[in-house]
Amino acid sequence: MTLNELTDPLAIHVSEFKRRRVLVLGDAMLDEYLLGDCSRISPEAPVPVLRVNTSRRVLGGAANTAANIASLGGHATLIALVGSDDGGRTLKKCASEAGVELLAVDHGLTTLRKTRVVGQQQQIVRLDYEEIQPITASLEADILALFEACVPTSDIVVISDYAKGFLSAALGQAIIEGAHKAGLDVIVDPRPQNREFYRGCDYLTPNWKESRALLRLPEAEPTPESISMVAQDLAAALQTNVVLTLGSHGILFCGRDGAEQFTQPTLAREVFDVSGAGDTVVAAFALARASGADHVTSVAIANRAASVVVGKFGTATVTPAEILQDTDALRLVPRAALAQLATTLKAKHKRIVTVNGSFDLLHSGHLHILNEARQQGDVLIVGLNSDASVRGYKGPGRPMVPERRRAEMLLALRMVDYVHIFDEADPIAFLREIRPDVHVNGSEYGENCIEADTVRRGGGTIHIVGRIPGLSTSNLIDALQTSGVATGS
Secondary structure, eight states: OOHHHHHHHHHHHHHGGGGOEEEEEEOEEEEEEEEEEEEEEOSSSSSEEEEEEEEEEEEEEHHHHHHHHHHTTOEEEEEEEOOSSHHHHHHHHHHHHHTEEEEEEOOSSOOOEEEEEEETTEEEEEEEEOOOOOOOHHHHHHHHHHHHHHGGGOSEEEEEOOSSSSOOHHHHHHHHHHHHHTTOOEEEEOOGGGGGGGTTOSEEOOBHHHHHHHTTOOOOOOOHHHHHHHHHHHHHHHTSEEEEEOGGGOEEEEOTTSSSEEEEOOOOOOOOOOTTHHHHHHHHHHHHHHTTOOHHHHHHHHHHHHHHHTTSSSSOOOOHHHHHHOOHHHHBOOHHHHHHHHHHHHHTTOOEEEEEEOOOSOOHHHHHHHHHHHTTSSEEEEEEEOHHHHHHHHOTTOOSSOHHHHHHHHHTSTTOOEEEEEOSSSSHHHHHHHOOSEEEEETTTOTTOTTHHHHHHTTOEEEEEOOOTTOOHHHHHHHHHHHTTTTTO
């Protein structure tokens, strides 16, 4: 299977974006950036002085979600509360320039605006201009009238809630019920304080912190176990599918009944700015679902869109070309997509080879086994032990290199076609999904390795590769520690 063959299904869905109409409702904002040089302290007070070189204004909040939909080729209609002040006029102008159809309802208040002061690409301070008041019955009626007028020509509905006064429980439920009556799914980008507003929506897209707050849990660092538990509990509590964004750890999807669950890791890349990344995820996921993509493909598209946008400064948008140009994201295969990948490859009469390991401190011994593995068939799929898995059998000091970096290095090798990161102590579950024609192992494990029964039951064979004497990650670490390199001495 060529790389082009793999990207075709994704490209097909992305090409459908231009035919899809997304209705967005929520808190629209204007994001303003004052950019310049900051090299001295004010003589008037102990604060930095910024010499402003330039400024820019872009759509934020729900408006940024709509802008991302438009930049991805979809038609975005945005219903939002906008003031009649300078900020409101600028927001309308920005919406027009971004290709967003803005249906503005004047609430008579200050337009939501965030001004970020940035020196040498570092944010110094943020100024928020806002008047937050509960939405009135009259404004709710105006919004619902616009919503009902737009629903017949829409393919999917997005609620982008920033808890700035747009949404109420009654309005949220009316939107969800109205969309469902018209046969449309509703995706909600939530805020924890408004939890009950979203009950019964089709998809909820919180980040890790928001997901715990929605369940009224204290803040805590994520672990594979806690992430899965929180997603399942949230899906059950609000009767919805959960698309849980995890920053550098990717995205976890959990179906409303907990039966469908998978994680799509994010490959390591430079993260410049995470502002608005959640808006990009929502926009890409909405367009993918509206285009008929399944959950795995929709999450993959959203994940790739997010990985692009965090490499840009400030609140930004993503284009279809930017999503499609990054091939490595599709070659890092989640558990839920393994069986389909194997089925597709075998339908094309490809001979599948697997190999597994931690591949920590990648060295020539690893290249030796990977090269020989690739020679045994047409496609090489590497099962990579996750960080948690490596710690489980090698101890707390390992791995030396995080899983995302190890995956990135493997995918950079010409002989490796795909990588799957697994959390289990052994690769049995990975091999059951793939059913390889050949599984390659080192001579230290032999023909009767723990993988043998699973491989043979799936119709495959074991191929043994001899080790290069003296070459192992453990030996390298010992040598580094002896020389003082690993300890920094």
